[in-house]
Amino acid sequence: MLASVVLSRVLLATLVALVLLALATSRATGADGDPVLLSFEALASASSGAGVDRVVDGDPGTRWESDWGVDPQWIQVDLGAVHALDRVVLDWELARASAYTLEVSDDGDAWTVAHTATEADPQLVGSSPTVYRATIDVASHSARYVRVVGTARTTGYGYSLYAFDVYGTATPEWEDLAFVDATASSSRGSNDPARAIDGDGATRWESVHGDDAQYLQVDLGGVATVCEVVIDWEAAMASDYDVEASLDGAAWTTVAEARSQSIAGEHIVAFTAPTTARYIRVTGLGRTTSYGYSIWEVTASGYGFVAAQTFGADSGDDTDDAAAPGASSSPDSTPSSAPSSGEQDDAAAPELAATGPSEAWGATSAVSLIVCGAVLIAVARRPSRA
Ligand SMILES: [Ca+2]
The missing domain is CATH 2.60.120.260 (Galactose-binding domain-like)
Structure with a gap:
């Protein structure tokens, strides 16, 4: 025709x-419209310290830590594009921030403070290793960049973070x-x-x-x-x-x-x-x-x-997402890692x-x-x- x-x-x-x-x-989004993990294998950067990508690798056992004894310090993730956000989950090690701000930005230059945290914020969710989890509602924000700016520490060491998980609704590109x-x-x-x-x-x-x-x-x-x-x-x-x-x-x-x-x-x-x-x-x-x-x-x-971002949501509540169309494979899945x-x-x-x-x-x-x-x-x- x-x-x-x-x-x-x-x-x-x-x-x-x-x-x-x-x-x-x-x-x-997932099959039921749940937000997806936008930050999985996103580009991460920090003011100091090695292994910053460990906060977005989906492995709960790896972490980033900043230089010791220095305030302030920051760590950020670049989600690749502006997306509607839902929540940020921070898994801190024992050496965590006692005071920090969670900030969002569309361009990486102009930042908006989405949350000001205090030491009472995170909940102890693991003891071996010690994990303090803070779940921060950012559903009123959209952003490409999300960062944590730490201004005070709980120990004499640095800022130590196992995971920097940003959930939201991905904007298709x-x-x-x-x-x-x-x-x-x-x-x-x-x-x-x-x-x-x-x-x-x-x-x-x-x-x-x-x-x-x-x-x-x-x-x-x-x-x-x-x-x-x-x-x-x-x-x-x-x-x-x-x-x-x-x-x-x-x-x-x-x-x-x-x-x-x-x-x-x-x-x-x-x-x-x-x-x-x-x-x-x-x-x-x-x-x-x-x-x-x-x-x-x-x-x-x-x-x-x-x-790919949807497939990467391997942690948290993606059980339902696994059955969604296109939500069942990792972004870099190869025959050996199918x-x-x-x-x-x-x-x-x-x-x-x-x-x-x-x-x-x-x-x-x-x-x-x-x-x-x-x-x-x-x-x-x-x-x-x-
Ligand atoms: Ca050719």
């Missing part, structure tokens, strides 16, 4: 992003998603699958010649919220192909069906709903030449960062890509758009690389 409305590549991306924003936002691995049903010579994800528009994957039933599979390295896949076809392209998505590399859902294609170059496959997936597969069903399938590059974009089998069951359970109604997207002479079921495929002509 061909449409013929003028629509630029940028406008397409903008419109799709707008359409998807609400959906993506709803997925930025459209971003490029990186593939970490590529495999295929076949390849020819040095034109291996990795050449389709090497970022080099002059290198390509090529399947064996003369066989329609071939595929290229790419791996994001973790579950992400994918909104768009771009396949840059060489002249030896598929006339017919499916784009499929998978959370586990075993169960696949078809998210796009391209048929009767004849224009090489970038095929922009823009999903009408965010698709929670780790793997994307381009499955050929028919070729335009007597050669094989040949792809210069496959790229993807979406809201992976938000998803979720446990129980979590994989959860990961496979959610439906992929709740597809919406078809819409009449269109084309100029340079961009033709095809509505394939509920999924949009834009074929952007680019100069031949011949």
